[in-house]
Each structure stands twice: as C-alpha cells, then as structure tokens.
Amino acid sequence: MKNLPITAALAIALAIAIAAIQYPHNASAQNNPDTESNAVNVYSFRQAFLVEPLFHRFQEKTGIHVNVLYAKKGLIERIALEGRASPADILLTTDVGQTIQAADSIAAELQSQKIRRNIPRRYRDPNNKWFALTRRLRVVMASEDRVSPQETSRLTYEKLAAEKWRGRICIRDGHNPYNLALFAAMLIHHGEEKTRDFLIKLKKNLARRPAGNDRAQIRAVAAGQCDLAVANNYYLGHMLAKPKDDPRHRAAQTVRVVLAQFAKGGTHENLSAMIMPRFAPNKENARRLMEFLSTAEAQNIYAESNFEYPVHRSVSPPDLLDEWGGVYPDRINFREMARQARQAALILDEIAFND
Amino acid sequence: MLALEPLEIPFRHLLSVFLPGHAARTLALITGAAFGAILIGTSAAWLTSAFRFPGSLILRWTLPLPLAIPPYLAAYIYAEMLDYAGPVQTSLRRLMGWQSPADYLFPDIRSLWGGIAILSLTLYPYVYVAAQTAFSRGAAGLMQAARTMGGSWRSFRAVALPLARPAIAAGAALVMMEALNDIGLAEHLGIRTLSVGIYHLWFERGDLAAAALLALLTLLFAAALLALERRARAGRRFDDSDAKNRLAPQRLTGKAAFWAWLVSALPLALGFLLPAAALITMSASARWDSLPPLAELFAPSLRSLFLGALGAAFLAVAATLLAYGGRLLPQKLTRAALLFGTMGYALPGAVIGLGIALPLSYAGALIADFGVSSWLVFSVAILLLAYAIRFLALPYRLLEAGFARIPPSLDQAASMVGKSPAAILSAIHLPQLAAVLAGGALFAAIEIMRELPITLFLRPLGFETLAIQIYARADAGHLEEAALPALVLILLGLFPTYFWARRL
Known part of the structure; x- marks a missing residue:
C-alpha cells in the first residue's frame, strides 16, 4: 500500500488549497443567516464599472462591505437554485423582463418609506418587489453624413420597416432582452399580425446579420456599414465620454441620436432595477444599500457616469442627455411588456430573425 | 426528470422551429471543424514528419501551440480584426478607395463559416499530434519500403494514411467534442448551436424544461461522438513498440521546400502567432x-x-x-x-x-x-x-x-x-x-x-x-x-x- 500515503497527502493538500482560495471571500462574505454581518452581497447583471463607484460611496458612508457577483446571464436561476442557502441580498437587473421574472420568482417585499418617497409610482412595483434605478431609452442612431435631419425628424419605430431603409439598418441579436422589450411594446401597440409583418420587413432592412452588442451597432454606423442603428442611448454617451483622440470618441461624433417614438406613443423606455431576494441573509444591510441607491446622491452618480435617466423625482438628467432632446417616454405597462416579450421571442424564432 | 417539468414554450414550437435549426447548425459546425482540423492537422503532420525543409524541425515542435489559445478568445480577436469597422477592412477600403459595403465582397466572420475556420485553426493540434505520432512511429519500416518503390505521395496514400486513419479519426472526434462544447465562440459569432440554445432557453427565456430537452438532444450527439471515437481507437493497428524505428525524413529543396514550409507554417501563424501578436499590440497600444x-x-x-x-x-x-x-x-x-x-x-x-x-x-x-x-x-x-x-x-x-x-x-x-x-x-x-x-x-x-x-x-x-x-x-x-x-x-x-x- 505504498501509494496510500501519497493519495492521503494529495487529498489533504487539496483540502488546504481549497480552503486557501476560498478564504478571502468567505472571510468577507459571511452568509450565516443567524447573525447580521457587516456585509451585503450583491448579484449584478450590471457591469462592474457602472456600479462600483456607488458601492464605494456606500462603503465609505456606512462601513458595510459590498461583495459582488457579476454575470450577464443566469443570476435569477442561480438564486432560485441556491434557495434558502443563497447569499444574495440584492439583485441588480438591466431590463424589465428580467426584473419582472425575478420579482415573480425570487423576490421579497420591501416596505421602505424612503424608497417610496424617492421613486415615482410608475417606476416601482405596486407590491414592493422591485424598484427601478434608472430609465434607459432604446433609440435610433443615425449617421450624420448619410442621413439628413429631415429624414429622421419625425422618425417612428414603425417606419424602420419602410422600404427606403432596405439594407441600411444595424441591430443586435433579436432575442436580446432590450430588443425583446422593444418588440413587446410593438405587440402591445399593434397586435401580433402587424408586429410579425414589421419584424419581417425590419429583417429585410438589415445591413448584416444581427451580431455584437449595441456599441458594435453604433461602430458599424460610424464605419459606414449601415446608416441607422437601434441602440440604448447611454452607449453613445460612453463613447463620447472617452478622450477626444480616442477612436471611439471620434466614431461617436459621426452619429446622431434620434429619439424615435411609436406612432401612437412615446420613446421606448426600459428599466434597470433592484430586488431583494426572499432568502437574503443580510436583509437590514440590503435595505440600507437599496435606500442609498434611490437617493439623489446615488442617482446623480448613476446619471453622470452612465448617461441614463434617473428615476429620482428631483434629479435631473445629465446635460448630454438634454442636448439629445426632450423625452416623451412611452407609457405602456411594464408588466404587460414583460409578458409580451415571450410572445415576441416566439415570433422571432419563427421568422428566423437572426439568420 | 427535468424534461418533465412544464414547458413555457409550446412543445410544437420547440420541435418544429427551435430544434431543427439548432441541431443542423451544430452538426454543420462540428463536422466542418473536424474536416478543417483533419485537413490542416494531417497535412502539417505529414509534411513535418516525412520531410526535412528549412524550419521543419521548429514547426514540428511549435505546431501544437494553438492549443494554448481557447477558441472563444480567437473568435473575439478575429471578429474584432475582420469586422467591417475593424482594421483589416478599414485599411482595405482606404487602399482600394472603396466607400461602402456595396463596393466589395468580404466574407462575414460572424457566420457559420467563420466559426468553422476559427475552430479548425485552434483545434487542429488534436489531429496534428495524433497523426504526427502515428506517422513517425507507426510502421516506419513499411513506409520506408513504400517510399523506395513509389515516391512520397504514394507512400502517404497507400501506407501512411491508412495506418494513421484511426489516430486521425480519434483526434477529429476530440475536435468535434470540443466544438460541441463551445459556447463562447458560437455566441460571439452569432451561431446558435445546441449549447448556446440551452443557455438561451434557460437563462433568457426562463424555460428550464425546454433547456433540458435540448440538453437531452445534445447528449445524443455526444454519445454518437463517443461511439465514433471508440471505434476509431479500436481500429488502431500500430503501437509504440517500434517507437525507436523512426521514419527517416526526405530532404526537400527549392520550390517544394517553400510550399511545404508555407502549408505547415500557415496554421501556426493563423492559429497562434497572429492572435498572440494582436493581443500584444492591443495591450501595448x-x-x-x-x-x-x-x-x-x-x-x-x-x-x-x-x-x-x-x-x-x-x-x-x-x-x-x-x-x-x-x-x-x-x-x-x-x-x-x-x-x-x-x-x-x-x-x-x-x-x-x-x-x-x-x-x-x-x-x-x-x-x-x-x-x-x-x-x-x-x-x-x-x-x-x-x-x-x-x-x-x-x-x-x-x-x-x-x-x-x-x-x-x-x-x-x-x-x-x-x-x-x-x-x-x-x-x-x-x-x-x-x-x-x-x-x-x-x-x-x-x-x-x-x-x-x-x-x-x-x-x-x-x-x-x-x-x-x-x-x-x-x-x-x-x-x-x-x-x-x-x-x-x-x-x-x-x-x-x-x-x-x-x-x-
């Protein structure tokens, strides 16, 4: 039995090493439900660079340590799977569909006077399960050179299906949540038949197969591959915020924001939001962080660093957003939008929008 | 068990719309990648084991290097470089005076073909190493004999290839399994394969049951690949017993040497050197x-x-x-x-x-x-x-x-x-x-x-x-x-x- 000691030694080494690499976050991210620790654990669909300044500020003010798990997909499913053992105290979402799905499956109610005072009724759940943090508009970006202001002065989403744009539009994967929400709004305004027709025509108008993120669509307009791109407005803000000699800044300057509207509605509005999961181990800390995120101070940081529209009643959007024009957001019901997004996904499958 | 949970997406929709496309794309991607890898891996292995030409010894060693580059990373890099707004097409336009996409044709890297190309270039080492081992160790004596009788092409076709076929097939099966597994590359290039579909259904459409159904189908693919690989290995007729009896390489000169060099250096350049250089430039600039x-x-x-x-x-x-x-x-x-x-x-x-x-x-x-x-x-x-x-x-x-x-x-x-x-x-x-x-x-x-x-x-x-x-x-x-x-x-x-x- 010469190799038994070796195996045993290996196993022990393994255990020690696992403990060693786990140590740093176990030490900080304690999730023993019995004792309120000095930390709060955030699962975030939002990217690190957007939320980290806020967490730093919160940490400075309260001394509560913020641990974050970033992911683009699967966080809701993960919280559901972790169940009672989940360390997640807060979930940050990037889209309405995601938000409502999470609210219906994993969220706890949170009664907070402060949050209710800060965030208008439209931007929070009547059952207090989700609270919006920012509003993001899905708009059209047009090439300054190849599309005249007259051509886009009264642009509607419906007109993106017009024959004149044949082969001139760029858009990301149709199944992306931002697109699904837009198409869901179309379903609410026009019903299934007209929406299907719209999507078939929009597909014909694409300059290339849908691929890449919103930034890639704007880049394609700047490079001349397409003349219009559908994208969330803050992407252009990010590009413009780069130094003047950065190629991304120069690319952004050749593109104009067009606040398109629905023929009988306004500009399509999506939400980023926060949710407290049912089994959050640090509920009190979670409440404090959520309340902080709804304050004017935090909302200002959000708006200034990410060029999104704040939800706080008295925080005004950054100057850049004002330059892009006055906004008349579409007032359709968010829950209905999330419901119709599923229908939109089926239509996209059927017409093979992405192929 | 999972497949028994209620579906969010209508079953008929899943069966008639979702599955066929995903299965067909997956099949095309993995077989395409296997063919590409066989072509590259076998030719490079044959050239570097049966011949000597300038650089052949270094190539023989360095050809497995693309293995260090994950396919998804190569996909990010190539998509960035070959995109319409990327450096390659931009300089082409500047050079040729083209103005718009209508002026010229350029293959779209974000496509099934792009995916196959990148997978072949990063995964060929699996075939290369298997073939290399088979060529240089497998019955070197037999090949030597064939060469004296009928020249190198004939020794390749009549002796080396049949002998190495099981090894090549086993390598190709590995390539296919890797390709079946991939998610980063397919997602980035917009190729909706079964693996991508599983993620999409579960995480973006909240339909665990549909995802599980797709996973079951993927399992069938996987089982088929395993069977293929086992059969290939069972047919392996050589072993390492004559490992000392290595094939003596033939010396190439002139044009032949150049072509041999080009064919075996190209995969290394495209699969490793270029992506690595791009990363270095990117972080330097x-x-x-x-x-x-x-x-x-x-x-x-x-x-x-x-x-x-x-x-x-x-x-x-x-x-x-x-x-x-x-x-x-x-x-x-x-x-x-x-x-x-x-x-x-x-x-x-x-x-x-x-x-x-x-x-x-x-x-x-x-x-x-x-x-x-x-x-x-x-x-x-x-x-x-x-x-x-x-x-x-x-x-x-x-x-x-x-x-x-x-x-x-x-x-x-x-x-x-x-x-x-x-x-x-x-x-x-x-x-x-x-x-x-x-x-x-x-x-x-x-x-x-x-x-x-x-x-x-x-x-x-x-x-x-x-x-x-x-x-x-x-x-x-x-x-x-x-x-x-x-x-x-x-x-x-x-x-x-x-x-x-x-x-x-």
Whole structure:
C-alpha cells in the first residue's frame, strides 16, 4: 500500500488549497443567516464599472462591505437554485423582463418609506418587489453624413420597416432582452399580425446579420456599414465620454441620436432595477444599500457616469442627455411588456430573425 | 426528470422551429471543424514528419501551440480584426478607395463559416499530434519500403494514411467534442448551436424544461461522438513498440521546400502567432490610464492556476484508480460504467452545470434546515467536481491506452509472488506510466484553466478567474481590456502545451 500515503497527502493538500482560495471571500462574505454581518452581497447583471463607484460611496458612508457577483446571464436561476442557502441580498437587473421574472420568482417585499418617497409610482412595483434605478431609452442612431435631419425628424419605430431603409439598418441579436422589450411594446401597440409583418420587413432592412452588442451597432454606423442603428442611448454617451483622440470618441461624433417614438406613443423606455431576494441573509444591510441607491446622491452618480435617466423625482438628467432632446417616454405597462416579450421571442424564432 | 417539468414554450414550437435549426447548425459546425482540423492537422503532420525543409524541425515542435489559445478568445480577436469597422477592412477600403459595403465582397466572420475556420485553426493540434505520432512511429519500416518503390505521395496514400486513419479519426472526434462544447465562440459569432440554445432557453427565456430537452438532444450527439471515437481507437493497428524505428525524413529543396514550409507554417501563424501578436499590440497600444489596474490580474491568475493544478492532480489520481480498476476487473459491467463515467468529456459544460447544480440545490435546501449554510453548492469544491466530470476522460483515456501496453503476464507474475494489487500498481505500472499520467494531467490543467460555461455558472460569489475576466470584458465590447488577462492565460497554457509537444 505504498501509494496510500501519497493519495492521503494529495487529498489533504487539496483540502488546504481549497480552503486557501476560498478564504478571502468567505472571510468577507459571511452568509450565516443567524447573525447580521457587516456585509451585503450583491448579484449584478450590471457591469462592474457602472456600479462600483456607488458601492464605494456606500462603503465609505456606512462601513458595510459590498461583495459582488457579476454575470450577464443566469443570476435569477442561480438564486432560485441556491434557495434558502443563497447569499444574495440584492439583485441588480438591466431590463424589465428580467426584473419582472425575478420579482415573480425570487423576490421579497420591501416596505421602505424612503424608497417610496424617492421613486415615482410608475417606476416601482405596486407590491414592493422591485424598484427601478434608472430609465434607459432604446433609440435610433443615425449617421450624420448619410442621413439628413429631415429624414429622421419625425422618425417612428414603425417606419424602420419602410422600404427606403432596405439594407441600411444595424441591430443586435433579436432575442436580446432590450430588443425583446422593444418588440413587446410593438405587440402591445399593434397586435401580433402587424408586429410579425414589421419584424419581417425590419429583417429585410438589415445591413448584416444581427451580431455584437449595441456599441458594435453604433461602430458599424460610424464605419459606414449601415446608416441607422437601434441602440440604448447611454452607449453613445460612453463613447463620447472617452478622450477626444480616442477612436471611439471620434466614431461617436459621426452619429446622431434620434429619439424615435411609436406612432401612437412615446420613446421606448426600459428599466434597470433592484430586488431583494426572499432568502437574503443580510436583509437590514440590503435595505440600507437599496435606500442609498434611490437617493439623489446615488442617482446623480448613476446619471453622470452612465448617461441614463434617473428615476429620482428631483434629479435631473445629465446635460448630454438634454442636448439629445426632450423625452416623451412611452407609457405602456411594464408588466404587460414583460409578458409580451415571450410572445415576441416566439415570433422571432419563427421568422428566423437572426439568420 | 427535468424534461418533465412544464414547458413555457409550446412543445410544437420547440420541435418544429427551435430544434431543427439548432441541431443542423451544430452538426454543420462540428463536422466542418473536424474536416478543417483533419485537413490542416494531417497535412502539417505529414509534411513535418516525412520531410526535412528549412524550419521543419521548429514547426514540428511549435505546431501544437494553438492549443494554448481557447477558441472563444480567437473568435473575439478575429471578429474584432475582420469586422467591417475593424482594421483589416478599414485599411482595405482606404487602399482600394472603396466607400461602402456595396463596393466589395468580404466574407462575414460572424457566420457559420467563420466559426468553422476559427475552430479548425485552434483545434487542429488534436489531429496534428495524433497523426504526427502515428506517422513517425507507426510502421516506419513499411513506409520506408513504400517510399523506395513509389515516391512520397504514394507512400502517404497507400501506407501512411491508412495506418494513421484511426489516430486521425480519434483526434477529429476530440475536435468535434470540443466544438460541441463551445459556447463562447458560437455566441460571439452569432451561431446558435445546441449549447448556446440551452443557455438561451434557460437563462433568457426562463424555460428550464425546454433547456433540458435540448440538453437531452445534445447528449445524443455526444454519445454518437463517443461511439465514433471508440471505434476509431479500436481500429488502431500500430503501437509504440517500434517507437525507436523512426521514419527517416526526405530532404526537400527549392520550390517544394517553400510550399511545404508555407502549408505547415500557415496554421501556426493563423492559429497562434497572429492572435498572440494582436493581443500584444492591443495591450501595448492601449492607454494605460483607461485600463483596469494591473493588480486586478493577480488574483484571477492565481485562481486559474490553482484550479488547473488542483483539478489536474485530482483527475490524475482518479483516472489512475479507475483505469487500474478497469484492468483488474475487466467485466462488461465495469467497462460500461467506465465508459459512462468518462462520457462527461462530450457533454457541454452547460449540461454538466445544470446536472450538478440542481440536485445539489435540492440537497442544499434539506441541509439548510439544519442550519448548515450551503455556500457549498457553489463552492470551489463543487467547481472542481464539475471539472472532474467534464475532463476525466482526458487523463483516463491516455492511461487506459498506457495500461494496455503493459502485458498482463507481468501482473500475473507479480501476484504469484504475493504482491497485492496496490503494490503492483505502484511498483510496476506507475513508473512506466509516469509520462503518460503527467501528459494527461497537464492536458486537463489547460482545459480547466480556459473552461468557460461551467465556471460561469458554478463559481462562488466574487470568484473571478482569468477566463471569466476575459469573457466579461470582451463580451462588454472592451477587448483591449481583456488582452492582458488573455496573454496571461495563453502563457499559463503554454507550459502544458510545451510538455505535451515535447513527447513528439
């Protein structure tokens, strides 16, 4: 039995090493439900660079340590799977569909006077399960050179299906949540038949197969591959915020924001939001962080660093957003939008929008 | 079990709209990649083993290098370079005076063909190494004879290729399994394969049952590939017994030497040198003040290294025990169990992640009632377990073949003089198998370090590895921020690749 000691030694080494690499976050991210620790654990669909300044500020003010798990997909499913053992105290979402799905499956109610005072009724759940943090508009970006202001002065989403744009539009994967929400709004305004027709025509108008993120669509307009791109407005803000000699800044300057509207509605509005999961181990800390995120101070940081529209009643959007024009957001019901997004996904499958 | 949960998406829609397209694309992608890899890997292996030309010795060594570059990383880089707004097309337009997309045709890298090309270029080493071994060791005498009689092409077609075919097929099966598994590349290039579909259905449409159905279909693909690979290996007719009798290479000069050089240098250039150079340029030309601090590289690198080393060590022990068990008890049942146990290699990470997380979460819910907080479910140990399921086949297969080369009479003799099975293993087998074992473990280490879908899903809170960092940054459209972690990952992967290539 010469190799038994070796195996045993290996196993022990393994255990020690696992403990060693786990140590740093176990030490900080304690999730023993019995004792309120000095930390709060955030699962975030939002990217690190957007939320980290806020967490730093919160940490400075309260001394509560913020641990974050970033992911683009699967966080809701993960919280559901972790169940009672989940360390997640807060979930940050990037889209309405995601938000409502999470609210219906994993969220706890949170009664907070402060949050209710800060965030208008439209931007929070009547059952207090989700609270919006920012509003993001899905708009059209047009090439300054190849599309005249007259051509886009009264642009509607419906007109993106017009024959004149044949082969001139760029858009990301149709199944992306931002697109699904837009198409869901179309379903609410026009019903299934007209929406299907719209999507078939929009597909014909694409300059290339849908691929890449919103930034890639704007880049394609700047490079001349397409003349219009559908994208969330803050992407252009990010590009413009780069130094003047950065190629991304120069690319952004050749593109104009067009606040398109629905023929009988306004500009399509999506939400980023926060949710407290049912089994959050640090509920009190979670409440404090959520309340902080709804304050004017935090909302200002959000708006200034990410060029999104704040939800706080008295925080005004950054100057850049004002330059892009006055906004008349579409007032359709968010829950209905999330419901119709599923229908939109089926239509996209059927017409093979992405192929 | 999962497939029995209610579907959100109508079943008929799933069956008629969703499945056929995803299955067809997957089939096209993996067979395309296999053909590409066979073409590249076999020709490069033949040229560098049967001929001598300037640079052929270096090429022979360096051709496996693309293995250090994960396909998804190559996809990020090539998509960036070959995009309409990317440097290649932009300079072409400037050079030729073209104004708009209507002025010229340029293949779209974000397509099935683009995916096949990139997979072939990064995965061909699997075929190359298998073919190289077969060509240079397999019946060198026979080939020598064929060459004197009928020239080199004939010796290739009539002797070398048939002899190496099983090895090439086994290599190609590995390529197909890797391609079936891929998620990062397919997602980035917009190729909606089964693996991507599983993620999409579960995470974006909230339909676990539909995802599980797709996973079942993927399992069928995986099983078919495994059967293919087993058949190929059963047909392997040469062994290493005449390893000393290496094929004497023929010297090439002039035009022939140039073409041989070009054909074998091109895959190395496109599969390794170009992507690596692009990453180096990117990190060199990036504005350092706009990049994330270097310190952010340190912890993820350590974690990747730790995971790779631990996983490889664990797998080496497990594979040894299993392969030896298979030798001691060669019954049908054992063999079936072992085959089943190593099937994980053909399973997409998405399926493994799902398969582990779900039962654990049920168990976790039970344990949680007793006050044990199961951060366990998503802990590093579970992550390692998932890697083990996924990659056990790598060291196991090599060991199995290694054991097969040790004559059973040796075991019988040893047990007659009263040696226990454990003593036989450590005294007789292990010394002979050390190199094979190390090779398998190193291989597993690379795979673990670059693994994406399992790590994405099962990693604990705040646990970022290099692969995760690359994925997150590239996916957000900041490839320049991903360049440094990518270079570190490639460097870490170079060591195992080097040891592996040295066996050639």
